[in-house]
Amino acid sequence: MSVSTAIILAAGMGMRLRSEHTGRPKGLVRVHGDTLVGRSLRLLSRFGMDRIILVTGYEAAHYQAMAAAWPNVELVHNDRYATTGSMASLDLALDVVDDDVLVLESDLYYESRTLDLLLATKVEDVVLVSGPTAAGDEVWVQAPTGQLQAMSKDRSTLSSVFGEFVGVCRFSRFLTKRMRHAFRAFQNAHGHGMMSYETDALVQVCTEQPVTVHLEPTLLWGEIDDASHLRRVRDTIAPRVARIEGQGARPGRREVLLNPGPATTTTTVKHALIMPDICPRERGYTDKLADVLTRLARLVGDPDSCTAIPIIGSGTAAMESVVGSVVHDGRSLVIIDNGNYGDRFAAIAQRLRVEQHVVSYGWGKPIDIEALDRTLASLADRASHLAVVHHETSSGRLNPLSSIASLCEKHGLSLIVDAMSSFAAISIDLQKDGVDFLISSANKCIQGMAGLAFVLARNTAIERARGARPRGYYLDLVAQFDHIRTTGQTRFTSPPQIVSALEQALTELELETISGRRARYDASYRALTQGLKELGFELLLGSNEQSRILVTVREPEQPWFDFDTMHDHLLTRGFTVYPGKPAGGPTFRLSVLGAIDEFDIHDFLVALGAFVRERRASYKPLRMDHRLTPE
Numbered sequence: 001m002s003v004s005t006a007i008i009l010a011a012g013m014g015m016r017l018r019s020e021h022t023g024r025p026k027g028l029v030r031v032h033g034d035t036l037v038g039r040s041l042r043l044l045s046r047f048g049m050d051r052i053i054l055v056t057g058y059e060a061a062h063y064q065a066m067a068a069a070w071p072n073v074e075l076v077h078n079d080r081y082a083t084t085g086s087m088a089s090l091d092l093a094l095d096v097v098d099d100d101v102l103v104l105e106s107d108l109y110y111e112s113r114t115l116d117l118l119l120a121t122k123v124e125d126v127v128l129v130s131g132p133t134a135a136g137d138e139v140w141v142q143a144p145t146g147q148l149q150a151m152s153k154d155r156s157t158l159s160s161v162f163g164e165f166v167g168v169c170r171f172s173r174f175l176t177k178r179m180r181h182a183f184r185a186f187q188n189a190h191g192h193g194m195m196s197y198e199t200d201a202l203v204q205v206c207t208e209q210p211v212t213v214h215l216e217p218t219l220l221w222g223e224i225d226d227a228s229h230l231r232r233v234r235d236t237i238a239p240r241v242a243r244i245e246g247q248g249a250r251p252g253r254r255e256v257l258l259n260p261g262p263a264t265t266t267t268t269v270k271h272a273l274i275m276p277d278i279c280p281r282e283r284g285y286t287d288k289l290a291d292v293l294t295r296l297a298r299l300v301g302d303p304d305s306c307t308a309i310p311i312i313g314s315g316t317a318a319m320e321s322v323v324g325s326v327v328h329d330g331r332s333l334v335i336i337d338n339g340n341y342g343d344r345f346a347a348i349a350q351r352l353r354v355e356q357h358v359v360s361y362g363w364g365k366p367i368d369i370e371a372l373d374r375t376l377a378s379l380a381d382r383a384s385h386l387a388v389v390h391h392e393t394s395s396g397r398l399n400p401l402s403s404i405a406s407l408c409e410k411h412g413l414s415l416i417v418d419a420m421s422s423f424a425a426i427s428i429d430l431q432k433d434g435v436d437f438l439i440s441s442a443n444k445c446i447q448g449m450a451g452l453a454f455v456l457a458r459n460t461a462i463e464r465a466r467g468a469r470p471r472g473y474y475l476d477l478v479a480q481f482d483h484i485r486t487t488g489q490t491r492f493t494s495p496p497q498i499v500s501a502l503e504q505a506l507t508e509l510e511l512e513t514i515s516g517r518r519a520r521y522d523a524s525y526r527a528l529t530q531g532l533k534e535l536g537f538e539l540l541l542g543s544n545e546q547s548r549i550l551v552t553v554r555e556p557e558q559p560w561f562d563f564d565t566m567h568d569h570l571l572t573r574g575f576t577v578y579p580g581k582p583a584g585g586p587t588f589r590l591s592v593l594g595a596i597d598e599f600d601i602h603d604f605l606v607a608l609g610a611f612v613r614e615r616r617a618s619y620k621p622l623r624m625d626h627r628l629t630p631e
């Protein structure tokens with residue numbers, strides 16, 4: 001019988017890991033970026049598990065968001081996790097399962113072939129053992145004929161050792177029935193004491209029903225119960241697994257992107273790209289697109305009064321679409337420029353021959369609101385729109401949206417906001433915040449895939465744009481709005497896979513909420529800036545000017561520092577860093593946007609710290625010793 005259900009036992013408290021990992025279940029320990037349970041979910045899903053029962057206990061809330069992102073995961077909670085053993089957790093899972101199952105522990109890191117071995121075998125009840133790991137805390141298995149006889153952490157109680165218990169098993173429903181029976185008998189005799197599923201229940205029933213022990217002498221795996229196990233897995237097991245499982249595409253390795261988008265995505269968002277082929281003109285797709293657009297609109301207001309208009313292309317396409325579609329002939333666009341993206345608005349307007357007034361403050365500099373007020377007063381009879389970049393990703397400066405919106409209201413200007421790298425991390429309500437057009441894309445704080453931008457517009461502002469001469473054909477914003485309204489389709493080919501990933505990203509955003517996302521980015525940002533300061537780096541902007549989504553870091557003007565060398569050192573370790581813009585002087589940029597958290601930042605700082613120390617040490621000035629002894 002084939003197996004399509006897995007049970008992950010994740011209720012334990014992980015007491016011995018407290019020093020490394022406080023307040024979270026140990027299945028959420030990260031190894032090279034991925035959590036242990038997240039990695040298991042990914043592998044189990046890849047191996048065809050339709051149902052994965054995750055038994056939670058200690059700090060269960062941490063698993064809820066994760067589980068919600070996986071349609072095949074169900075949570076079962078063991079509220080007596082602190083006083084019951086692993087058999088009680090397995091028993092609860094079996095309440096909702098009547099199939100053959102894979103059973104695995106949450107604190108395991110293992111080669112993916114582990115699952116292959118258990119799923120491919122013809123035998124129904126199998127325990128997997130490996131050769132010696134010397135990891136400490138081993139469970140030894142006695143099985144002289146290849147059938148389970150006994151297992152124990154105390155080697156002296158066994159007459160022989162066949163291998164080490166890995167913690168991944170395949171059980172038939174007949175075997176689990178017997179194990180539950182043994183558990184009931186145990187409960188009757190001992191009340192609610194501790195019973196382990198493997199060393200107690202399984203060992204008891206293996207005399208009634210044979211359990212095969214499959215020995216895989218060279219299997220790479222590790223259980224993480226304490227800090228030394230974690231080091232062993234991070235330093236020796238995971239790198240070897242990565243090498244074996246493909247160096248080229250490295251499907252197993254999660255890259256932590258500290259460039260400001262395209263951002264690191266969750267595994268579930270990556271998985272959403274794989275879907276049945278579909279013609280984007282079919283209902284199955286247009287319904288999905290409509291749902292995604294409504295949910296995008298809901299993030300900035302009431303979907304009855306504002307609309308998400310997809311622009312197929314990168315973020316700049318949406319900037320160009322708005323600039324080229326909304327300003328009537330004879331009126332002009334005021335552009336606020338204090339960085340590269342303000343500059344880009346101006347370059348677009350110039351190329352499209354949209355009349356513009358650029359108000360420049362200098363790269364990275366703050367906007368002088370009083371001076372802007374006077375400038376706008378002087379442009380009153382000509383200007384109709386004002387464009388500003390909310391988060392200037394070129395420097396990390398957050399421009400003051402509410403002050404600018406007030407000025408726009410005062411001077412009767414329609415406000416266009418490039419919120420490319422702030423939307424979904426900072427709440428914006430089009431109506432309340434006085435924004436008519438908000439521009440963003442799927443691959444930044446919304447944490448989807450690159451290739452799709454969008455404009456979130458107030459419907460009244462779209463109506464006012466009618467009659468403006470569209471300066472482009474493909475990027476005609478009003479035409480796209482009308483076409484979607486009447487046909488449900490985009491004017492030109494829509495990318496179903498990117499929209500599918502965006503749909504999943506939206507689900508994950510709705511679960512996390514924008515304020516939750518802001519809090520996560522904040523925690524990463526605090527860890528990052530503190531770590532950078534401890535390593536002696538200086539930041540370009542003061543903390544009150546900061547978006548807290550990206551920092552620009554000054555390059556140390558010292559012989560040991562070289563950006564490219566640092567970049568390459570970090571990239572081989574899974575971290576991508578980003579150069580600064582020339583206008584900021586010698587700098588580099590680090591962003592916390594995307595599906596990363598403070599734990600990734602800690603790992604990054606360890607890698608960066610190692611680079612700094614190595615380079616400093618190798619560039620120590622040579623000491624001249626003048627007291628040479630005569631020969």
Ligand code: PLP
Pocket residue numbers: 260261314315316317341389391392393394418419420421441
């Ligand atoms: N505007 C801002 C504020 C950005 O950060 C970016 C990209 O980083 C863009 C516009 C341009 O987006 P894209 O490179 O996707 O065209």
Ligand code: MG
Pocket residue numbers: 137223225
């Ligand atoms: Mg253990």
Ligand code: MG
Pocket residue numbers: 105107223224225
């Ligand atoms: Mg354990």
